Amino acid sequence: MASLGGSSSSSTEYIVRVPKNTSKKYSIMAFNSGDKVNCSSWTQARMERDMSNRRMYGVEETEGAAGSEFGKKQREEARRKKFGIVTREFKVEDQPWILKVNGKAGKRFKGTKKGGITENASYYIFTQCPDGAFEAFPVNGWYNFVPQAKHRTLTAEEAEEEWGRRNKVVNHFSIMLQRRLREQERGPDDDDEEGEKGGKKKKKKGGRGGDLRIHDLEDDLELSSDESDSSGGEDGDSKPKKKEGDVKGKGKKKKKKKRGSDSEANEDSDDGDFEGLEVDYMSDESSSEEEVGEEKAKSNKEAVPKGIDEASESEEESEEEKQNEEEGKEEEEEEEGKKTPVQTKKKRDSSGESDTSEDSDIDGEAASALFMKKRTPPKRGGGRGSGGSSRTGSRPGTPSIDSASTSNTLRAAASKLEQGKRQVVGGSSESPAAKRLKMESSSTAVTTQSPAPSGKSTPQPPSGKSTPSSSDVQLTEEAVRRYLIRKPMTTKDLLKKFQTKRTGLSSEQTVNVLAQILKRLNPERKNVNDKMHFYLTE
Amino acid sequence: NLIKGSAAMSEKTEVDLTGVKQNTGVWLVKVPKYLAQQWAKASGKGEIGKLKIVKKQGKADVSFTLNEDLTSLSALGEKAASVRAPRDHPFTMHSVGGQTLAVFTETSADKISLEGMVVQRAECRPAVNENYMKLKKLQIEVSTKPQRLTEQMDRAVTNNFKPVSNHVANVEYEKKKRAEGRMVRADRQQVMDMLFSAFEKHQYYNIKDLVEVTKQPVTYLKEILREIGVYNTKGTHKSTWELKPEYRHYQGGEEEIKGD
Numbered sequence: 158m159a160s161l162g163g164s165s166s167s168s169t170e171y172i173v174r175v176p177k178n179t180s181k182k183y184s185i186m187a188f189n190s191g192d193k194v195n196c197s198s199w200t201q202a203r204m205e206r207d208m209s210n211r212r213m214y215g216v217e218e219t220e221g222a223a224g225s226e227f228g229k230k231q232r233e234e235a236r237r238k239k240f241g242i243v244t245r246e247f248k249v250e251d252q253p254w255i256l257k258v259n260g261k262a263g264k265r266f267k268g269t270k271k272g273g274i275t276e277n278a279s280y281y282i283f284t285q286c287p288d289g290a291f292e293a294f295p296v297n298g299w300y301n302f303v304p305q306a307k308h309r310t311l312t313a314e315e316a317e318e319e320w321g322r323r324n325k326v327v328n329h330f331s332i333m334l335q336r337r338l339r340e341q342e343r344g345p346d347d348d349d350e351e352g353e354k355g356g357k358k359k360k361k362k363g364g365r366g367g368d369l370r371i372h373d374l375e376d377d378l379e380l381s382s383d384e385s386d387s388s389g390g391e392d393g394d395s396k397p398k399k400k401e402g403d404v405k406g407k408g409k410k411k412k413k414k415k416r417g418s419d420s421e422a423n424e425d426s427d428d429g430d431f432e433g434l435e436v437d438y439m440s441d442e443s444s445s446e447e448e449v450g451e452e453k454a455k456s457n458k459e460a461v462p463k464g465i466d467e468a469s470e471s472e473e474e475s476e477e478e479k480q481n482e483e484e485g486k487e488e489e490e491e492e493e494g495k496k497t498p499v500q501t502k503k504k505r506d507s508s509g510e511s512d513t514s515e516d517s518d519i520d521g522e523a524a525s526a527l528f529m530k531k532r533t534p535p536k537r538g539g540g541r542g543s544g545g546s547s548r549t550g551s552r553p554g555t556p557s558i559d560s561a562s563t564s565n566t567l568r569a570a571a572s573k574l575e576q577g578k579r580q581v582v583g584g585s586s587e588s589p590a591a592k593r594l595k596m597e598s599s600s601t602a603v604t605t606q607s608p609a610p611s612g613k614s615t616p617q618p619p620s621g622k623s624t625p626s627s628s629d630v631q632l633t634e635e636a637v638r639r640y641l642i643r644k645p646m647t648t649k650d651l652l653k654k655f656q657t658k659r660t661g662l663s664s665e666q667t668v669n670v671l672a673q674i675l676k677r678l679n680p681e682r683k684n685v686n687d688k689m690h691f692y693l694t695e
Numbered sequence: 696n697l698i699k700g701s702a703a704m705s706e707k708t709e710v711d712l713t714g715v716k717q718n719t720g721v722w723l724v725k726v727p728k729y730l731a732q733q734w735a736k737a738s739g740k741g742e743i744g745k746l747k748i749v750k751k752q753g754k755a756d757v758s759f760t761l762n763e764d765l766t767s768l769s770a771l772g773e774k775a776a777s778v779r780a781p782r783d784h785p786f787t788m789h790s791v792g793g794q795t796l797a798v799f800t801e802t803s804a805d806k807i808s809l810e811g812m813v814v815q816r817a818e819c820r821p822a823v824n825e826n827y828m829k830l831k832k833l834q835i836e837v838s839t840k841p842q843r844l845t846e847q848m849d850r851a852v853t854n855n856f857k858p859v860s861n862h863v864a865n866v867e868y869e870k871k872k873r874a875e876g877r878m879v880r881a882d883r884q885q886v887m888d889m890l891f892s893a894f895e896k897h898q899y900y901n902i903k904d905l906v907e908v909t910k911q912p913v914t915y916l917k918e919i920l921r922e923i924g925v926y927n928t929k930g931t932h933k934s935t936w937e938l939k940p941e942y943r944h945y946q947g948g949e950e951e952i953k954g955d
């Protein structure tokens with residue numbers, strides 16, 4: 158090594174050697190800088206060739222007597238030669254690498270060989286030796302390493318399928334969940350089981366979902382004290398998977414999705430997203446699926462009357478119904494991968510369209526309910542526990558526990574709708590639903606008729622429910638009392654509950670009546686977020 | 696069914712990470728082909744030249760000088776005698792940029808070790824001078840030469856296609872046939888045994904193949920076959936013979952003795 162001193166520059170010379178006898182073959186392991194790979198942080202690494210491309214052509218058929226011909230191999234080879242079919246040799250050095258870092262739980266990489274690097278120029282690795290000289294080693298191969306996804310991905314067919322539904326389902330969690338379910342079920346390989354599992358899952362989810370309230374009209378309500386974020390607003394994709402405990406907090410729960418990536422989907426769905434939805438009336442297939450699922454979920458439901466009762470009962474619980482049904486709908490949709498018209502419509506409705514739209518929707522929904530009924534009578538008849546208020550856009554403020562399965566909710570809602578419509582048309586006085594549509598007082602009676610067999614346990618006895626799912630809402634002291642017991646509300650919130658279109662009163666009247674009621678009730682006050690909230694304690 | 700070689704999970708090689716743990720840094724240098732060829736000719740300790748690094752006010756100029764004894768070109772043929780490989784090669788340095796490059800080695804014993812990370816990339820360029828231009832010209836001449844050449848000949852080639860009364864191959868074939876002689880009819884039962892054992896190996900046979908196997912005259916063989924076998928005219932196994940169902944005992948690969 159010769160060192161020459163210079164005025165402002167210093168130069169050093171190093172000897173370069175190309176070792177001759179090296180048995181080591183040098184290769185490049187290239188990572189994308191975006192992957193932020195830091196090799197020095199690795200504690201342990203294993204690498205091997207990926208032999209999955211090796212196909213042993215010779216041994217393609219059974220090596221047994223059965224089905225084989227004499228001389229088949231030779232004939233096949235001759236044939237291939239004749240047609241000039243050249244199969245590429247399987248070279249081990251050209252196969253990709255599989256690199257596993259930090260053991261089973263660590264990262265995985267696949268390194269594919271990059272072609273053509275030694276064609277026109279050679280790459281050499283220059284390393285400095287302890288004696289200061291450089292040693293140059295030729296590079297044998299260049300491998301680009303990419304990280305391998307550990308999470309499940311959809312296959313091409315599944316992806317295409319989901320793409321078609323992208324306007325309807327905005328929740329990736331559901332997609333993967335469905336897929337997982339499907340795979341699970343393919344094990345037992347039974348459609349019934351599938352439905353059952355779906356149903357059970359629904360139930361479970363319903364139960365858990367019951368704790369989470371989704372508010373339809375989160376936007377409209379502008380509930381001051383609540384985290385008005387995702388939950389209510391994005392009804393379309395409410396996926397309340399985590400139990401968030403307390404009753405009071407219902408509806409204010411954030412929709413937590415198991416997958417973090419889904420959080421983006423949340424924001425996408427707004428109230429009006431599903432307005433233009435085209436809904437197909439599903440084939441029997443889906444119906445039967447749902448049927449099965451529902452039957453399981455229902456666990457000893459009787460036919461229509463029960464359903465109606467339950468439906469009525471469920472109507473009492475506005476919030477839970479709505480939410481459960483939403484959830485149920487979501488889950489049903491996802492789990493069964495199909496939509497039914499009513500469900501979709503319900504979803505649409507409950508997905509937060511304002512109350513005003515509800516009235517106009519009644520006919521539509523009832524009609525669809527009728528359709529549904531034709532298609533799947535048992536399903537509808539089954540009366541869901543608390544699915545009643547499919548169309549309640551208007552009861553977000555009062556969460557209530559509904560541990561019944563969400564499917565129950567949906568079913569009940571649908572059946573109730575049907576009943577309601579039917580009753581309206583038929584004019585039979587028997588159906589409580591019809592009456593309930595108009596008057597709330599009957600709801601109590603109805604409730605008593607129907608113990609919640611479907612497992613729906615509504616802690617609050619439905620009393621004087623103010624808003625039956627279909628139309629009218631009565632502004633009574635009972636109703637207000639109920640709301641205030643459940644959670645503190647501002648006057649604005651209360652007003653929202655008794656919207657004029659529903660109660661049939663003018664806004665002035667509403668204000669007056671509400672004021673009177675409040676005077677009578679004399680609720681306690683508390684200040685939350687600079688706003689005066691009223692509440693009652695039982 | 697395809698038998699695919701499965702990814703051999705069992706023989707995963709543990710990678711030796713000492714290189715990266717020590718933060719060993721290496722240079723990745725792109726070298727022209729002719730220079731690499733010259734380097735391959737190095738003898739002794741493998742010294743090929745000198746690397747000179749001049750640090751001038753923060754910037755570094757790197758250049759490589761090829762050893763004199765390695766400048767003789769032989770790879771390009773006879774004409775290369777007049778041209779020598781250039782000696783001076785400045786390096787163009789690049790940063791590693793958008794890629795994280797690591798260097799790993801494999802030994803013949805399939806041991807893998809990570810040698811280090813690439814900290815600097817460089818391109819070795821020849822100093823452009825007369826000598827280099829001559830070299831390049833030579834290279835181009837060599838590479839543009841067509842692989843196939845058409846020559847005109849004075850006289851036609853008369854070594855082939857001479858008429859022959861009987862070709863060599865034919866003669867041998869006939870000799871062989873005569874040596875074998877006609878096929879003799881063996882005992883019926885013996886033939887049947889031969890057939891059964893043959894059908895144990897494969898299910899379908901061409902009549903010609905059976906003749907070869909049993910060494911029996913065709914008519915005789917066909918008679919016997921008609922007794923114990925059936926001829927497939929349609930289906931995948933075009934025109935082949937197989938045993939009658941009652942004689943068959945195939946079970947997914949298992950071979951059983953077929954009885955009468």
